[in-house]
Structures are given as C-alpha cells and as structure tokens.
Amino acid sequence: xxxxxxxxxxxxxxxxxxxxxxxxxxxxxxxxxxxxxxxxxxxxxxxxxxxxxxxxxxxxxxxxxxxxxxxxxxxxxxxxxxxxxxxxxxxxxxxxxxxxxxxxxxxxxxxxxxxxxx
Amino acid sequence: xxxxxxxxxxxxxxxxxxxxxxxxxxxxxxxxxxxxxxxxxxxxxxxxxxxxxxxxxxxxxxxxxxxxxxxxxxxxxxxxxxxxxxxxxxxxxxxxxxxxxxxxxxxxxxxx
Numbered sequence: 001x002x003x004x005x006x007x008x009x010x011x012x013x014x015x016x017x018x019x020x021x022x023x024x025x026x027x028x029x030x031x032x033x034x035x036x037x038x039x040x041x042x043x044x045x046x047x048x049x050x051x052x053x054x055x056x057x058x059x060x061x062x063x064x065x066x067x068x069x070x071x072x073x074x075x076x077x078x079x080x081x082x083x084x085x086x087x088x089x090x091x092x093x094x095x096x097x098x099x100x101x102x103x104x105x106x107x108x109x110x111x112x113x114x115x116x117x118x
Numbered sequence: 119x120x121x122x123x124x125x126x127x128x129x130x131x132x133x134x135x136x137x138x139x140x141x142x143x144x145x146x147x148x149x150x151x152x153x154x155x156x157x158x159x160x161x162x163x164x165x166x167x168x169x170x171x172x173x174x175x176x177x178x179x180x181x182x183x184x185x186x187x188x189x190x191x192x193x194x195x196x197x198x199x200x201x202x203x204x205x206x207x208x209x210x211x212x213x214x215x216x217x218x219x220x221x222x223x224x225x226x227x228x229x230x
Contacts, residue, residue: 035219037167045159045167045210047219058217061119094166102214104157104172106179111166 002026002107004095009112012085020080020112022095027107029071033098034078035105036069038091038114048093049080053100062088085116120145120213124222130230131201139225141194141211147174148191155215158187158196161224162207170209171196203229 008020022034036048049059049069057069068081078095092113096105121144131137147156154174159167169178171187174194184199198205208224 044208044224045161045212045221047212047221050217050219060218096167098214102155102172103176104169104178105159105167106169106172108166108168 002097004097004107004109006093006095006109006112009093009114011115011117013118014085014087014116016085016116017081017083018085018114020082020093020095020114022078022080022109024076024078024097027097027099028073029076029078029097030073031100033100033102033105034069034071035096035098036078036080037094037096037105038089039094039111040088040091043091046091051078082114085114087116090114090116119218120147120216120220122211122213122220122222124209124211124225126225127223128226128228130228131198131205132230133203134200137198137201137205137227139196139209139227141189141196141222143192143194143213145215146191147194147213147215149215154190154194155213156187156189156194157212157214158185159210159212160205160207161210162204165207167210198227201227201229 035050092111095109097107158171161167175187211222
C-alpha cells in the first residue's frame with residue numbers, strides 16, 4: 001500500500017526558506033508522478049508543483065522561481081525547497097502521487113503546515 | 119492556463135437521494151489518446167483529499183459504485199446515485215492535461 005509522510009513545515013518569517021520532505025513507501029517515486037498541492041486556511045486546493053517520471057519539473061505561476069521540487073530515488077523521498085517565502089504561501093502542503101499512467105493522484109499525505117508570519 | 123469552474127458552490131442533499139455537480143474547463147481536456155484528463159477528488163472535513171474518478175469516468179480503487187463520472191471535452195459531471203451521510207465534504211475537479219494543473223473551486227456537499 002502506498003504511503004506518503006510529509007515533514008518540514010513550521011513558522012518562518014517573510015523572505016525565509018523551508019524545505020519540505022515527502023517520504024514515500026509502497027512504491028517508487030522514480031516511476032510515479034509526484035506533486036505538491038497546498039491549501040490555505042479555509043480555501044480550496046492549489047496545485048504547486050510536479051515532478052514527472054522522466055525527471056522534468058513544472059511549477060505554478062505563483063511559486064515559479066522561488067520553489068524547487070526534487071527527488072532522491074535512493075531514499076524514495078520528494079522535496080520542496082521553498083525560498084523567498086511570502087505571507088500568501090501560508091497553507092497546508094500535501095504531497096500526492098499518481099502512477100506512471102497518470103490515473104489520478106491516488107495517494108496523499110496527511111499534510112504539513114507552513115506558516116509565514118512576522 | 120486552463121480555467122476549471124465548478125457549480126454549484128454549495129449542494130444541500132437529502133440522504134438516499136441523488137446528487138449531481140458540474141465541472142467545466144476553458145479548453146477541451148480530451149487528448150489525442152482518447153482520454154479526458156479530468157479527475158474528481160473528495161475532501162472530508164479535517165482530512166486529506168482522496169481520489170474518486172480519473173480520466174473523467176473511471177472509478178478509483180475502493181470507491182463505492184454510487185459515485186460516477188461522465189462528460190467529455192469541456193463539460194463533466196460527478197453523480198452520487200444515493201447520498202450517504204459519509205459523503206459530506208468538498209468535491210474538487212482537477213485537469214491534468216496541461217501544466218499548470220488546475221483545480222476547480224470546489225462544491226460543498228452538505229446534508230439538509
């Protein structure tokens with residue numbers, strides 16, 4: 001059974017940095033589409049970034065140039081490096097996985113809260 | 119970017135009765151491979167989202183058969199044949215045809 005466990009969230013000042021981790025088990029991140037999705041308090045879902053099976057990466061407009069998604073196949077972990085954080089980046093960040101045929105994001109982590117505040 | 123719009127915003131339902139919600143995209147989600155790149159997710163209060171439907175009409179593993187997805191191109195529908203109390207939550211559609219991937223704003227299902 002696929003499982004995802006996020007970590008690394010916390011309180012950070014505007015302009016600061018955080019690195020989120022998503023530890024995967026039950027499947028390999030190398031053969032999956034791995035995405036980060038966030039949800040601001042009381043708001044809807046907002047797609048942040050994805051890394052494809054071939055290693056190509058894509059970002060939402062609001063985070064492009066500030067966030068970097070990466071994966072470590074030796075530890076089966078996906079990361080989200082977040083720099084130049086803004087107040088509006090405050091959200092619960094979920095890691096999600098889709099199989100190599102993109103049959104929906106069928107596994108989600110429990111989420112990790114990032115709070116950007118002075 | 120592909121804009122995804124859901125309606126209604128709120129859907130009061132009676133247990134045992136059917137329910138239906140809509141998802142529309144600003145561009146066709148039908149790929150040349152014949153698949154519609156549109157997923158449906160449900161988020162129960164206090165929980166992570168969970169996949170219900172992929173490729174517009176394929177039920178995900180473990181999803182009750184009272185949930186069904188339909189439509190093609192730019193217009194899609196999620197139907198619940200007989201609503202149960204555990205179906206309360208927010209339902210989101212998401213297009214995966216093109217990055218940036220985009221979600222609809224959600225439809226909140228509540229019991230009358």
